[in-house]
Amino acid sequence: xxxxxxxxxxxxxxxxxxxxxxxxxxxxxxxxxxxxxxxxxxxxxxxxxxxxxxxxxxxxxxxxxxxxxxxxxxxxxxxxxxxxxxxxxxxxxxxxxxxxxxxxxxxxxxxxxxxxxxxxxxxxxxxxxxxxxxxxxxxxxxxxxxxxxxxxxxxxxxxxxxxxxxxxxxxxxxxxxxxxxxxxxxxxxxxxxxxxxxxxxxxxxxxxxxxxxxxxxxxxxxxxxxxxxxxxxxxxxxxxxxxxxxxxxxxxxxxxxxxxxxxxxxx
Numbered sequence: 001x002x003x004x005x006x007x008x009x010x011x012x013x014x015x016x017x018x019x020x021x022x023x024x025x026x027x028x029x030x031x032x033x034x035x036x037x038x039x040x041x042x043x044x045x046x047x048x049x050x051x052x053x054x055x056x057x058x059x060x061x062x063x064x065x066x067x068x069x070x071x072x073x074x075x076x077x078x079x080x081x082x083x084x085x086x087x088x089x090x091x092x093x094x095x096x097x098x099x100x101x102x103x104x105x106x107x108x109x110x111x112x113x114x115x116x117x118x119x120x121x122x123x124x125x126x127x128x129x130x131x132x133x134x135x136x137x138x139x140x141x142x143x144x145x146x147x148x149x150x151x152x153x154x155x156x157x158x159x160x161x162x163x164x165x166x167x168x169x170x171x172x173x174x175x176x177x178x179x180x181x182x183x184x185x186x187x188x189x190x191x192x193x194x195x196x197x198x199x200x201x202x203x204x205x206x207x208x209x210x211x212x213x214x215x216x217x218x219x220x221x222x223x224x225x226x227x228x229x230x231x232x233x234x235x236x237x238x239x240x241x242x243x244x245x246x247x248x249x250x251x252x253x254x255x256x257x258x259x260x261x262x263x264x265x266x267x
Contacts, residue, residue: 028065030054035116037075042115042124045169046073049125052167053132056159063234069109069135071128076116083112106131122164122171129160140237147245148257149201150192154217155233158225161218176222179215180267186212192220192261219266228253 030050034043050071057063072087074080081099084090087110090098098105104113104127113128133156137145146152164172183189190204195217204213225233232252239248249257 028067028069030065031068031070033070033072035073035075035079037079038073038115042121043073045121045125046113046115046128048167049128049164049169050132052163053129053136056163056166057136061230061234063136063140065136065139067109067135067139069111069132071110071132072112074112074114074116077114080112080114080116087112103127104131106134109135111135122169125164125169126160129163130156133159137237140234141240144240145237146198147240148196148249149198150195150217150220151236151245151249152198153201153214154219154221157214157218158221159233176219179219183212183215183219183266188212189216189266192216192264193258196257196261216266220260220264223264224253224260 032047032050038046054065058065070087072083074083077099081095084095084098084105085092088105088107099114102114103124104111106112111128111131113124113131115124134145134152137152137155161172161175165175186208188208190208190213195201195204195213201213201217221233236248236252239251243251246257249255249260253260
């Protein structure tokens with residue numbers, strides 16, 4: 001995507017296009033808010049990605065969206081930062097920090113994605129799909145979804161990559177081979193046990209890098225999917241409603257999380 005002058009984009013971003021996507025198959029509604037400065041190409045691809053996520057869950061596995069969610073496509077970093085302040089009530093300092101360190105953020109049923117400042121079209125859509133998967137995790141687990149850090153973030157990455165490849169997004173195919181190739185070149189890779197807690201996962205991001213940490217998590221989840229299929233992944237999140245993370249993991253995959261973590265190697 002070619003960068004446009006901020007002077008051209010900024011006035012256009014003061015207006016928004018609101019469109020509600022509410023297919024009859026879904027109980028929840030998606031309220032989509034688009035900055036007028038977002039390029040039409042990027043908007044079309046992002047809308048297709050949103051539909052790809054809902055179709056994956058609803059049409060393939062019968063999991064409908066039950067909660068209303070709101071998504072904003074921002075046209076540049078300035079408006080991304082402003083949206084974080086307006087939508088989440090963040091202070092200027094908090095919004096600056098988040099805007100400089102992320103391309104997408106979600107909280108309490110709302111998601112903001114910066115479509116203007118990510119270099120790759122695939123990266124934009126990956127962030128969007130990753131964060132949308134978190135909505136479904138929260139829905140299916142009744143907000144008890146974050147207990148095992150690598151399962152939470154790894155499944156969001158694995159599903160996002162799979163969905164984008166399925167809908168034919170350019171550059172989306174062959175993601176597993178690319179991830180393994182990247183990890184083989186990394187100086188060090190965290191043990192999966194270290195990523196069990198959210199605190200451990202965040203610490204690993206600082207120590208090993210976010211890409212290495214998240215892709216290690218995603219490859220672990222992909223191993224489980226290849227072993228038991230996507231439905232088992234959903235069983236895990238659904239079981240979290242009434243079970244401990246360890247019991248939910250055993251119900252879904254037939255093994256203890258601790259044993260899997262000790263044995264897992266990304267390649």
